[in-house]
Amino acid sequence: MKKLRQEIEHCQACALHRGRNHVIFGEGNPHAPIVLIGEAPGAVEDKTGRPFVGKSGQLLEKILNVSGFNRDEHVFLTNIVRCRPPNNRPPGREEVDACISFLHRQIELIDPAIIVTLGATALKNYLGDNSLKITKLRGKWLEYKNRQVMPVYHPSALLRSPHLKKDTWEDFKLIISRYREEINPDHYSAYF
Ligand code: SF4
Numbered sequence: 001m002k003k004l005r006q007e008i009e010h011c012q013a014c015a016l017h018r019g020r021n022h023v024i025f026g027e028g029n030p031h032a033p034i035v036l037i038g039e040a041p042g043a044v045e046d047k048t049g050r051p052f053v054g055k056s057g058q059l060l061e062k063i064l065n066v067s068g069f070n071r072d073e074h075v076f077l078t079n080i081v082r083c084r085p086p087n088n089r090p091p092g093r094e095e096v097d098a099c100i101s102f103l104h105r106q107i108e109l110i111d112p113a114i115i116v117t118l119g120a121t122a123l124k125n126y127l128g129d130n131s132l133k134i135t136k137l138r139g140k141w142l143e144y145k146n147r148q149v150m151p152v153y154h155p156s157a158l159l160r161s162p163h164l165k166k167d168t169w170e171d172f173k174l175i176i177s178r179y180r181e182e183i184n185p186d187h188y189s190a191y192f
Pocket of ligand 1: 008011012013014015016017023081082083095098099
């Protein structure tokens with residue numbers, strides 16, 4: 001993990017390195033049973049060097065807290081690309097292609113049982129299939145490289161469209177249940 005961090009922090013493999021203040025390596029338990037994958041760092045992440053600390057990150061933190069999960073023990077948070085795209089646009093094909101191997105290597109090192117993809121960009125690019133639709137697949141378990149994958153909406157979508165929160169809570173019930181089955185039957189969640 002240390003070697004991977006050094007590689008990522010010095011990476012200039014795509015044009016996004018030119019506008020960055022920080023490369024976002026990821027954060028959480030390096031042996032976490034759950035890895036959450038987002039799209040890309042936003043302005044606050046670029047400024048602080050930490051993933052999911054802006055408004056959508058704060059909402060994700062609330063969802064995780066109520067589910068009984070935290071960054072120290074249960075989860076590791078990472079992204080499809082690690083430098084902020086200008087104006088928060090989605091990362092382009094060349095940028096994803098340059099960065100995606102870091103994600104796969106990171107996941108192999110962490111070796112989680114459960115992966116949660118946050119939003120369409122994470123779903124399509126982690127699974128390498130651009131035809132996948134978040135609206136059809138959210139809340140359904142998928143299997144990829146012998147891991148269970150749960151697609152959910154990105155927290156920024158919940159901020160834009162609060163009516164989607166209900167679906168996300170249902171999806172997190174499934175994640176909590178799977179965590180109890182696979183990792184800890186006594187896992188406590190204030191929600192479910
Ligand atoms: Fe390297 Fe990824 Fe940053 Fe592009 S986005 S410069 S591939 S770390």
